[in-house]
Amino acid sequence: MGQNEILNVKHLKTHFFTDEGVVRAVDDVSFTIRKGEALGLVGESGCGKSMTALSILRLVPNPPGKIVGGEILLRGRDLLTLEEKEMRSIRGKEISMIFQEPSTSMNPSFTIGNQMKEVMRYHQRKANNHIDKQVVDILKAVRIPDPDRVLSQYPHQMSGGMLQRVMIAMAISCEPSLLICDEPTTALDVSTQAQIIDLLRLLKAKRETSLLFITHDLGVLSWICDTAAVMYAGTIVEYSDIHTILLNPWHPYTKALIGSTPRLDQDADQLRVIRGQVPNLAHLPSGCRFHPRCEMAQEICRGEAPRLEERDPGHLIACYFA
Ligand SMILES: Nc1ncnc2c1ncn2[C@@H]1O[C@H](COP(=O)(O)OP(=O)(O)O)[C@@H](O)[C@H]1O
Ligand SMILES: [Mg+2]
Structure with a gap:
């Protein structure tokens, strides 16, 4: 190589x-x-x-x-x-992947916050309060204006552009x-x-x-x-x-x-x-x-x-x- x-x-x-x-x-x-x-x-x-x-x-x-x-x-x-x-x-x-249709890769029945934390917990095994801060930071990094509000929203409450931002946030959360x-x-x-x-x-x-x-x-x-x-x-x-x-x-x-x-x-x-x-x-x-x-x-x-x-x-x- x-x-x-x-x-x-x-x-x-x-x-x-x-x-x-x-x-x-x-x-x-x-x-x-x-x-x-x-x-x-x-x-x-x-x-x-x-x-x-x-x-x-x-x-x-x-x-x-x-x-x-x-x-x-x-x-x-x-x-x-x-x-x-x-x-x-x-x-x-x-290696992370983001797809054309962000809505198909999200679970409609969980909030954005829950889904993001789930992914991060799976890979990092860190304490909850660490993860909470990390999730907010990563949403800021993808320029989501009001991260706390977004965390409590469900996928159908967001626009396609916002959802794709969230997908990117999830994809980069473990720094692939x-x-x-x-x-x-x-x-x-x-x-x-x-x-x-x-x-x-x-x-x-x-x-x-x-x-x-x-x-x-x-x-x-x-x-x-x-x-x-x-x-x-x-x-x-x-x-x-x-x-x-x-x-x-x-x-x-x-x-x-x-x-x-x-x-x-x-x-x-x-x-x-x-x-x-x-x-x-x-x-x-x-x-x-x-x-x-x-x-x-x-x-x-x-x-x-x-x-x-x-x-x-x-x-x-x-x-x-x-
Ligand atoms: N489940 C499948 N069964 C049979 N052929 C498939 C299946 N999925 C994809 N293909 C074939 O693989 C080819 C390439 O698909 P794909 O990689 O999705 O193309 P692209 O992303 O460039 O549009 C398609 O033309 C299709 O014929
Ligand atoms: Mg294709």
Whole structure:
């Protein structure tokens, strides 16, 4: 492992064994996240982003899902070799995750205060009065204006933005080294979205928390990420620093994604949608998985799949024509 590397995912494969066949949701995915670094995982819906995240926490629904290959090294220790008991002490403590819909991860019948304290007690085994103060501090850290009031509220009494703040507060309460955010702002309005991203940026800068930030929105990606991996149909097709991905992308899929992202200086009718759809991952096209939708596709693209190779220092691309 290189210096400062927190997470090293190597050749990860997570498949679903269904009546329809084997769904290759994550199919040989590798990436690295360093201390205090945010890696964006971007791609259309159904490309395997969430399953990559759930694999890291070993929370893939099994059956029908199963991690069938690869390594997930957290500071050099392969999570795939751990006992479930050891894994439980890593979840929420070393690695936390926040989801798109905060309301689905909260219990509607307990107050925010009760749920937060429960999580913190589980990991810390501290005296109650310590925890009480900690909970208030952490709510202040996520800029909740009136923490004492919020602690006595139930989830349905809060707005989506406030609830997502509480989720972030819970996720960071044990100071994880890695925070996985799976479309954390997708359900929020634009201004709340910006506030949540700001908060995550602050966390990253102040606590040197590493982030795996999942989104289908390249705009959001640019606000927070240092590096980005573009995922298509279970594989990574381009991987580089964020500026290269956004300003000088090489892969036709990355270019198409950027072309389909709304910009302020553009009318809606100028937006180009990517033709076709993400393939069914149980019935993948031959060769390059993107070739049926690619404007540059040639005969060679239907043959063997192009490998993800470093074409420029730190810039990896899987395409014959990039
Ligand atoms: N329970 C399941 N059974 C079968 N296939 C599944 C299941 N869950 C997810 N998948 C498959 O995994 C693929 C990747 O899903 P996901 O990681 O959620 O995509 P993303 O987060 O990029 O939208 C989906 O296209 C779907 O076919
Ligand atoms: Mg998802």
